[in-house]
Amino acid sequence: MGKTKLRVIPLGGLGEIGKNMMVFEFGDDMIIVDAGLMFPEEEMLGIDLVIPDITYVRERIDKLRGIIITHGHEDHIGALPFILPELQVPVYSSRLTNGLIRVKLKENKALDGVNLNIVQAGDEVHLGAFRVEFFRVCHSIPDALGLAIHTPVGLVIHSGDFKFDHTPVNGPPTDFAKLAEFGQRGVLLLLADSTYVDTPGYTESEQVVGDALRRLMMEAPGRVIVATFASLISRVQQVIDAAYVLDRRVCIVGRSMVDTVQMAMEMGYLTPPEGVLMRVDELGRLPPEQIVIVTTGSQGEPTSALARMANRDHRQIRIQPGDTVIMSATPIPGNEQLVNRTIDNLFKEGANVFYGRSSGVHVHGHASQEELKMLFSLLRPQYFMPIHGEYRHLALHARLAQRMGITPERISVSANGHVHEFSPTAGRMVGKVAAGYVFVDGLGVGDIGHVVLRDRQLLSRDGIFVVIVAMDKQTGQIVGRPDIVSRGFVYGRDSEQLFDMARDLVVETMDGGSEHILELSLVNRNVKDALSKFLYDQTKRRPMVLPVVMEV
């Protein structure tokens, strides 16, 4: 690598939604931006979490000067408990983000000896060859930051997750003047959030949600229950404000919601008027039309407070006819069925539920097409790399950049693990490094690979069929009848005949060989093939067939 080139290496967040991580390297210095997790996709059966593969960083650990976190969402901070104990470098983030990181590290018993630093918009930190300047952006969590990374070859802007909300709920809007100033100074490379690039127009302001919440709360005949993300602190503030105006009191329910609200109040990010909050044991003292409940469960998570209420499984709160439930969130892709089931159950209990786009009770936190164009207009970067999105988002963002005048050869639609080098006058991809998935399953981090996952997929489809044969060590003859253990294939009680035929087939197959069978693996293979074919012919199902020959 040239000593005068900047290396940019995405280790996560490209071609996927989640586990965001970017590496910047110049000479002997390296920084990481964001360290997120991803929730497992449908076919990652049994996996708890997915984090980035940091092999590239691990092999250059001496260069690593620090980790910068843009905001406090799981897909930006969630990998820290798994990588920070090993990397042992300072972390830089805003005050709220820092609080959320602490909670996360503590939950995972990884808080000891870490070096966490608080920064704010306008601050700068020097990390080797890099000078990182922070600027304010709006997102669906307060205290989100964008980054101006001053490097020896030029200025790199990393948007973080952002939108341009002119009337945000918490704090001032995105700092346009600052962005224009960067544009004046000259931007070498822009990395920008692609999550909602397929949406035309502008993302609506958080204020729209405030209006809708107030209207629904005014019309609600009884209690109002609002479900949203615990991290969406501005939304909680909006609910509290509406309740206060309408003489309702607010009860916070659900562990992560209670924890986050408490932390946000202590840190000053949430400011409920005196006396508006109430404890859950006070609910019985007020008439329903004076009650608002704010809770987790907007994603239908089976153990969340809202799902428990919907299932009559919550210790303190039961849904009653006349309740109004507001789902103030969009289902994350993959969660649709869980969310729908929760809504169905709420209706069954007699609640009226407001959900979906047309109800106006949620706006997301990412820039739409016109905002992304605005970002290009302000920054006028020489090079562009779309980040944070599945491949279609990156591709569409590249098309949008072209319409904004950036020529195709200056746009990198990249992928995790692709290494890009930039000089003041050139930028290109120079190679690839490891950047796959690291699966977290129980205590195991990275021990589960494709073999185990493929087996889980096979098992999930048609179950398993284990046949056990005892074989005399001396004679090579079968001892007794083969034993069969099967799960997830057919209902055992109805299948005695099928199992018996299978036993016969096994005996037949093994007898067909030589008198003394020396090659056990061959026996296994023959029995497996014969059984698989037999079972498929009989049932048109393909259980995993496992022959076990025990020498006795």
Added chain:
Amino acid sequence: MGKTKLRVIPLGGLGEIGKNMMVFEFGDDMIIVDAGLMFPEEEMLGIDLVIPDITYVRERIDKLRGIIITHGHEDHIGALPFILPELQVPVYSSRLTNGLIRVKLKENKALDGVNLNIVQAGDEVHLGAFRVEFFRVCHSIPDALGLAIHTPVGLVIHSGDFKFDHTPVNGPPTDFAKLAEFGQRGVLLLLADSTYVDTPGYTESEQVVGDALRRLMMEAPGRVIVATFASLISRVQQVIDAAYVLDRRVCIVGRSMVDTVQMAMEMGYLTPPEGVLMRVDELGRLPPEQIVIVTTGSQGEPTSALARMANRDHRQIRIQPGDTVIMSATPIPGNEQLVNRTIDNLFKEGANVFYGRSSGVHVHGHASQEELKMLFSLLRPQYFMPIHGEYRHLALHARLAQRMGITPERISVSANGHVHEFSPTAGRMVGKVAAGYVFVDGLGVGDIGHVVLRDRQLLSRDGIFVVIVAMDKQTGQIVGRPDIVSRGFVYGRDSEQLFDMARDLVVETMDGGSEHILELSLVNRNVKDALSKFLYDQTKRRPMVLPVVMEV
């Protein structure tokens, strides 16, 4: 049951999307409306299809006079191959629906000896106490019918799946005059489609799609590939029309698309201008900008033509830069990830893809809120039962009916298996009958129940851990070392130590008992408990643990 009461029993389609089936019974006569299938939900692992439980019908088979099918979609005809051979009654449907039923029965080798009858809007059939009159409705398949079921206690209207499209593509719009006439005569009970009741306003006309297709085709620099449902024949006609106007030729690709197009042409539902269609082997003769390909795969089905093209796995067609792909369909809930993956792969191959609501290339086939209100205005029914939808849709439809002046006690938000009785002056629920899921998996219809499914779910999460112990019949002592077979739990090669500790534990547990162990099931239980706890402590995973003790 009163001899003067009408019984209405939903056996499917309520509280779910799919496997629609309604039973109407009066005295000694019974009819079925629709016989659909449902695609398995996420947790129905390995299941191919789900069909209604017809136990109630089976037990009264002598009363059954016929089956009426409203239109040719899978969720209305798909159960016929599995139930018709047993029920052996006449089926009544429109001409196109009849054609699709024939295809379906033939595929399943169930066409022999069936009695299929063609009807059209305006026709009447007499089935015992029932006189069924058919009227035209618009839906996302041609030749859809609504039903006016004249019964001794009054007129029942069954909407089928419908929308009010004033400018449909195939044939005339929904017959408003007929609906008004029914309203004049007096409607006892309305059963109406609830699928899109959560959508405000009107469903857009198919014409909107025609305009969008023409515009995109005009702007496309190369080939245009349109993916849609094979049954959406009107959409295929729109694509052909646009191509013809713009001097492009059309190639139909994908087995089910080719079959349906051919049948629709033979029956006159699809009328391509002379010379516009071309064979796939002619593709090479034309420049890209004169080519349109119509294909299956709009749901991302891995074996569909579009998914194969996206994966470079199609025998004849490869995506090339400059291709424009139009996803002219909405992902069915549950298919989102497959659809997104296909779109990502198409972009990777260099295509530009138009998808999603904002692209304007698809409208669905169901009435939105204002259309549903219109239906109430025209029919002014005494009683109302929302059908075709998950619970939230039924509940919202009930609220809408209330706003249209129907009092709550005359609205039945029902469920599959609930039995309702209606007289000219009263309607109420009187009981429940069996109406669950019947799973089709391979050759098995109904043999898979909750036990097998639960096992598949367990297996899918943390795999299986089988431990086999040979035990001397005489002494009750263990012979040799226990054998372990595990799949989907940990990666075997890295786990020799864990397996060895598990073997020791098994030996220890079994030795801990009496010298001669008589109670094998107790041994099994002890070994299972000890192993499960050990493996959880070591890994925080819970594989299915199966001890097998072989007496030798």
